[in-house]
Amino acid sequence: MTAVLILIAVATLCTAAVAMALRNLIHSALLLIASWTGIAAFYLWAGAEFVAFAQVLIYVGAISMVVLFAVLLTRQSRADVAIAPGSLGRVVLALIAGGAVLGVLVGAVLSTKFANSSATTPTVTVKQIGQSLGGAHAAALLVIGVLLTVALLGAVVLATTDRAEKEDA
Amino acid sequence: MLGSGLLQGLAVTAKNLVGSFHDPARLTTVEYPEQRTKLPEAYRNFPFLVSENATDPMGTLRCVACQICEKECPPQCIYIEKSKDKKPDATGRPQLYPTVFDIDTSVCMSCQICVEVCPFDAIKMDQVFEIATTDRFTALLLDREQLAKPNDYYHTIHPTEAAEVDARLAAERKAAAEKAAAAAAKAAAAKPAAVAGLGEAGAPGSSTPATTKPPAA
Amino acid sequence: MSAAWTNIATSAHSLLERLPLLARDFTTDWLPESARWLANSLITIATVVVAFASLFALLTIVERKVLARVQNRPGPNRVGIPFTKIKLFGLGQPLADGIKMLTKEDIVPRAADQVLHFLAPVALLAFSILTFAVIPFGRQLVPLELDAGVLYFFAAGAATELAVFMAGWASHNKYSLLAAMRALAQLISYELPLLLSIVPVVMLAGSLSTVGIVEKQAGWTWGFVPHWHVFTPWGAAGFAIFFVAALAESNRSPFDRPEAESELIAGHLTEYSGFKYALFFMAEYFGMCALCGMGVTLFLGGWQAPLPFLEIIPSYFWFAAKLLTLLFVFMWIRATLPRLRIDQLTRLAWKFLVPLALINLGVAVFWALTADWTGAIRAIRWIVAGALIVGPFVLIGRKLSSGIAPRTYRYAT
Numbered sequence: 001m002t003a004v005l006i007l008i009a010v011a012t013l014c015t016a017a018v019a020m021a022l023r024n025l026i027h028s029a030l031l032l033i034a035s036w037t038g039i040a041a042f043y044l045w046a047g048a049e050f051v052a053f054a055q056v057l058i059y060v061g062a063i064s065m066v067v068l069f070a071v072l073l074t075r076q077s078r079a080d081v082a083i084a085p086g087s088l089g090r091v092v093l094a095l096i097a098g099g100a101v102l103g104v105l106v107g108a109v110l111s112t113k114f115a116n117s118s119a120t121t122p123t124v125t126v127k128q129i130g131q132s133l134g135g136a137h138a139a140a141l142l143v144i145g146v147l148l149t150v151a152l153l154g155a156v157v158l159a160t161t162d163r164a165e166k167e168d169a
Numbered sequence: 170m171l172g173s174g175l176l177q178g179l180a181v182t183a184k185n186l187v188g189s190f191h192d193p194a195r196l197t198t199v200e201y202p203e204q205r206t207k208l209p210e211a212y213r214n215f216p217f218l219v220s221e222n223a224t225d226p227m228g229t230l231r232c233v234a235c236q237i238c239e240k241e242c243p244p245q246c247i248y249i250e251k252s253k254d255k256k257p258d259a260t261g262r263p264q265l266y267p268t269v270f271d272i273d274t275s276v277c278m279s280c281q282i283c284v285e286v287c288p289f290d291a292i293k294m295d296q297v298f299e300i301a302t303t304d305r306f307t308a309l310l311l312d313r314e315q316l317a318k319p320n321d322y323y324h325t326i327h328p329t330e331a332a333e334v335d336a337r338l339a340a341e342r343k344a345a346a347e348k349a350a351a352a353a354a355k356a357a358a359a360k361p362a363a364v365a366g367l368g369e370a371g372a373p374g375s376s377t378p379a380t381t382k383p384p385a386a
Numbered sequence: 387m388s389a390a391w392t393n394i395a396t397s398a399h400s401l402l403e404r405l406p407l408l409a410r411d412f413t414t415d416w417l418p419e420s421a422r423w424l425a426n427s428l429i430t431i432a433t434v435v436v437a438f439a440s441l442f443a444l445l446t447i448v449e450r451k452v453l454a455r456v457q458n459r460p461g462p463n464r465v466g467i468p469f470t471k472i473k474l475f476g477l478g479q480p481l482a483d484g485i486k487m488l489t490k491e492d493i494v495p496r497a498a499d500q501v502l503h504f505l506a507p508v509a510l511l512a513f514s515i516l517t518f519a520v521i522p523f524g525r526q527l528v529p530l531e532l533d534a535g536v537l538y539f540f541a542a543g544a545a546t547e548l549a550v551f552m553a554g555w556a557s558h559n560k561y562s563l564l565a566a567m568r569a570l571a572q573l574i575s576y577e578l579p580l581l582l583s584i585v586p587v588v589m590l591a592g593s594l595s596t597v598g599i600v601e602k603q604a605g606w607t608w609g610f611v612p613h614w615h616v617f618t619p620w621g622a623a624g625f626a627i628f629f630v631a632a633l634a635e636s637n638r639s640p641f642d643r644p645e646a647e648s649e650l651i652a653g654h655l656t657e658y659s660g661f662k663y664a665l666f667f668m669a670e671y672f673g674m675c676a677l678c679g680m681g682v683t684l685f686l687g688g689w690q691a692p693l694p695f696l697e698i699i700p701s702y703f704w705f706a707a708k709l710l711t712l713l714f715v716f717m718w719i720r721a722t723l724p725r726l727r728i729d730q731l732t733r734l735a736w737k738f739l740v741p742l743a744l745i746n747l748g749v750a751v752f753w754a755l756t757a758d759w760t761g762a763i764r765a766i767r768w769i770v771a772g773a774l775i776v777g778p779f780v781l782i783g784r785k786l787s788s789g790i791a792p793r794t795y796r797y798a799t
Binding site for chain 2: 452455456457458459460463718719721722723779780782783784786787
């Protein structure tokens, strides 16, 4: 089982790393999607069926479309992907920002106390997840729902303002 | 209500789907190699040579090798060689005939100009469309033997046009015969000029129909 | 006498019902316990793939026949058994097509992205086959029984559109790329109504497992009205929305924008030839079959028989019958409706299907809350639920079609 985990981890990390290194944005996006699939595979390995399928449905099915759409709509030509950083100051800033994020993540991982590996995989059915989401965590679910609805409405408002003005004129 | 149009459309197609099984009259196509529809009379593709009778097509070709069609053909797909000798035509008059008459159907553009210009109604448009061959050079070059088809065949593919042509030819022949008879009578009256008069009387008689001929349908 | 007959009939029926599983166990019985599981799975996979591949072959000829008949033509009827005069209504056509596809040259454009160009048909077919895993083809006949089966199905299905994009982009052809963009736009638009239309089913059945949902639809009211979801107000509306969205998701006419021949040549298939083209075609039909199978499972009672006395016929037969009926309706619609314009297509999704699906969710909640209403009050339940869905349908429909009159023709009649 550990071999499978290592395989999944290596595949996920490799695809993510190659996605960052490639110059072709579409290839990067597709590899990013492969990396997300790897994460889903990890959830599946851990026995979290529901989360795994949700991950595939949302990331591979929906977010990937948005990413690809954005790439196709914004990219002017193959040559406009800037590889070299603009100036030394930018390099330093990028390194500082990246280092800070890395520091926070490593700190978080180090400071977390992991339960002993003797713990067995909890067997949670989808029904239990549903009941817990609809019962104990109903408030959180509602808040997230409201937040997403507001975001959606905001997007609609942003997208339609232009057009309304044109029609008035 | 929204969607009622969709249901109407679905009903129409369903009616067709069911109807095509029990009502053969609905079918708009035929199963081609076994069943054939009659081609419309005006359909044409490549020319053929009209011969008076089917048993001796080479002997009774209407073509007199005048080469007008060869000169008029826009893509120049007709090749004719005149004969040295003369053979009697349908009316019994001695005429030249083509020793070679080739049409390259790979070049022919089916314009029908050869038919329009022919003063002898000797070339007409055919309706044979199954002309696929395995050899694109020699098999598409049709010679005299392949081109000659009897007048009866012309009647089967273009009945009205063929009837007109036949009536006209019969009238011409009758007129020519009467003229010849009159000339013969005249010649009998004035013996010395007999031989030259007959030859001159025949020529204008056969060339006038070309100018009075109505344009082809 | 009659008791004996009933006995024989029931035992014959149960034998038929268990026949696929018995056959499988018979083949793998001699294997050791650990290998048997693997062998059983492989047999299941092989059976599903072979069954649906032959269904695909059959569908290609049936579709052409149906389209022809709708247009008052006989359709392909020439290819029969080779070297004989037997024509068999042209049933040899798929075989001839297959041989043709296999022997054709496989052309990859020089400018194409070689890897993605190769990967696209493979990925598409793989994801399409994955979706069959959770569909219950009969009683106890489900390749993979998952708690979150419905979720799995739509997760695998969502990935297929990605493969279409890969094909379109990798071909390095503007038509292909346009088709890919359209495919993405279509997916984003129709994924939402598709998922929203199945939420009521999951809610009312209280399960994400396909097997559980089919079992919830067992039984009959008054002995002849099956408890299928489609026979409830929310189920009928949900099925209609699901069906329209499924048409769009499987890129079928009238939503076949990504491969609109008249403007995009063959869409994302333009640069594909030979066997890869056949793979795309196969994947399209697989996706169609899978979505129809899901529709049958969620709304049409899965493998349940429509009437009690018809339970004599084995369950997998009923599933096949319902599946084929839905597939026929797909063809019928293809033969009837013209293609939508891209703005009409997205408008239909966002202004019509999504609001209706959301309202339908409310109707389903009402239905769930009034589950204990009995007697005469049940009629009120039906009327209220029906009005809640038909009213908005009429209103939205009127609003959308206002100002649009039937086209008039000046010269034609």
